[in-house]
Amino acid sequence: MTVVLPQPTLSRYAHVVRSGPKAVGFNSLTLEAFDLAPTDVSLLESVGRGEIVSPELLEPLIETGFLRDDVEADFQAIQRIADSRRERVKTRAGHFGTLRLSITEKCNMSCTYCFQQKMYPEDEQPVLSREQLTETLNWFIEQGRGYPLSIQYFGGEPLLEWDNIVYAHEMLSLAVEAGTIPSFRETVTTNGTLLSGQRARWLVDSGFDLTFSFDGPPEVNDINRLMKSGRGSFGRAMRGLRSWVEEGGRPSILMTATAGNVKDLPEYVRWFVEEAEVHPKDVGVNSPQPTSEGWETGGTELADAIWAVWKYCRSKGIFFHGPGTYIPTHLQTLIPQTDGCVDTGASGAEPSWPVYVSAEGKKSLCVVYHRDERVMADPQRSALEEGSKWHYAAEPLKECDSCIASQICGGPCALEKILWQGRLNSDRCDFMRQMTKLVLLDE
Ligand SMILES: C[S@@+](CC[C@H](N)C(=O)[O-])C[C@H]1O[C@@H](n2cnc3c(N)ncnc32)[C@H](O)[C@@H]1O
Numbered sequence: 001m002t003v004v005l006p007q008p009t010l011s012r013y014a015h016v017v018r019s020g021p022k023a024v025g026f027n028s029l030t031l032e033a034f035d036l037a038p039t040d041v042s043l044l045e046s047v048g049r050g051e052i053v054s055p056e057l058l059e060p061l062i063e064t065g066f067l068r069d070d071v072e073a074d075f076q077a078i079q080r081i082a083d084s085r086r087e088r089v090k091t092r093a094g095h096f097g098t099l100r101l102s103i104t105e106k107c108n109m110s111c112t113y114c115f116q117q118k119m120y121p122e123d124e125q126p127v128l129s130r131e132q133l134t135e136t137l138n139w140f141i142e143q144g145r146g147y148p149l150s151i152q153y154f155g156g157e158p159l160l161e162w163d164n165i166v167y168a169h170e171m172l173s174l175a176v177e178a179g180t181i182p183s184f185r186e187t188v189t190t191n192g193t194l195l196s197g198q199r200a201r202w203l204v205d206s207g208f209d210l211t212f213s214f215d216g217p218p219e220v221n222d223i224n225r226l227m228k229s230g231r232g233s234f235g236r237a238m239r240g241l242r243s244w245v246e247e248g249g250r251p252s253i254l255m256t257a258t259a260g261n262v263k264d265l266p267e268y269v270r271w272f273v274e275e276a277e278v279h280p281k282d283v284g285v286n287s288p289q290p291t292s293e294g295w296e297t298g299g300t301e302l303a304d305a306i307w308a309v310w311k312y313c314r315s316k317g318i319f320f321h322g323p324g325t326y327i328p329t330h331l332q333t334l335i336p337q338t339d340g341c342v343d344t345g346a347s348g349a350e351p352s353w354p355v356y357v358s359a360e361g362k363k364s365l366c367v368v369y370h371r372d373e374r375v376m377a378d379p380q381r382s383a384l385e386e387g388s389k390w391h392y393a394a395e396p397l398k399e400c401d402s403c404i405a406s407q408i409c410g411g412p413c414a415l416e417k418i419l420w421q422g423r424l425n426s427d428r429c430d431f432m433r434q435m436t437k438l439v440l441l442d443e
Pocket residue numbers: 107113114115116154155156157158189190191212213254255256257286287288289296
């Protein structure tokens with residue numbers, strides 16, 4: 001009697017990513033990737049078309065989970081993320097390790113795209129008072145007792161509040177002397193225009209890292225990065241960066257992608273590295289600001305630009321950070337993304353969440369959005385309760401199940417769920433899928 005074996009079917013988690021002759025098979029459920037020979041690709045295409053193929057030929061592909069000879073359970077990818085998140089809550093200490101502190105919402109510039117400056121009317125931007133600063137730091141140090149902490153001075157323009165930066169540094173130093181925390185790191189994200197040589201000297205001596213916002217060469221930078229007078233800021237900002245480097249600071253720039261500049265971002269980075277008067281050792285690209293309509297830049301073109309910049313930086317030995325640069329860690333460790341945009345779970349570091357304190361002294365669980373009751377931390381509840389509620393509450397949508405990026409993207413984060421009311425955002429999805437494919441082809 002002849003036994004008729006069932007014809008295998010393609011798993012819904014099987015993806016073939018191709019570029020020229022290179023083909024990579026990727027199991028989006030297990031995060032395993034492997035090179036596919038042209039014969040494997042043809043076999044998979046035949047199965048996809050429903051053609052009968054000899055079972056012996058298909059055996060190895062069944063072992064990879066690419067082909068199934070049984071009925072595949074629904075929503076395994078969503079389940080895996082939900083299970084991983086539940087597991088993480090059990091195992092993590094749960095403190096806020098990074099404080100993004102908006103020391104003032106005021107700014108001496110008026111960049112055309114600035115989300116921060118759009119949050120408050122021009123003459124009603126708050127400044128953090130000395131009392132609020134002391135209270136915030138006492139709270140941050142106490143809840144992070146025993147852990148290394150990181151503080152990012154942000155704004156508005158943080159260097160407008162110089163005395164408070166010096167004061168905060170002293171408070172953190174005292175916390176180390178008292179043995180409350182083992183160490184701390186301080187960074188300033190600045191437009192650079194208010195940095196004198198003397199200030200640069202103090203910041204270098206005090207161990208600060210500075211990041212200077214620039215979008216490219218002067219004629220490009222000055223399209224959007226404008227002084228209040230409407231004049232371009234490049235010259236003043238470059239003077240600040242020069243002072244920083246002359247005093248021994250590490251040159252680091254941070255770029256903002258817009259619909260107008262995204263395609264040329266790689267060329268602007270090349271210009272900075274090869275032609276500008278100060279050559280950066282670190283290059284960053286800001287994550288797009290989510291709005292109720294989606295992202296301000298298209299997802300696929302942003303991924304292509306980020307990838308080109310990333311590869312160029314790698315070739316020059318420059319450290320690059322930007323959206324999606326965490327993807328290789330997940331592909332190497334096979335650990336799904338559990339904490340949304342701020343995941344540290346796959347990196348092996350002691351996991352912690354970031355928290356944002358606005359210049360009104362309000363704590364937000366999201367570092368990019370704070371003027372909304374729905375993102376605020378409840379001061380009566382612990383960091384663990386608040387962080388878990390925010391970072392683990394959002395489960396991916398059913399549409400995410402067979403997505404190539406499901407275990408890497410994890411679906412819209414808690415803020416995006418609020419802003420997009422349960423819908424997927426095509427810019428974000430296009431970005432995550434394209435970035436995942438580009439990284440896979442590079443592995
Ligand atoms: C809000 S600023 C505050 C710090 C400082 N004033 C500066 O310009 O670096 C921090 C960063 O956010 C970026 N940024 C402003 N608006 C943005 C937007 N709509 N989308 C993405 N990044 C934006 C800025 O270019 C800058 O690199």
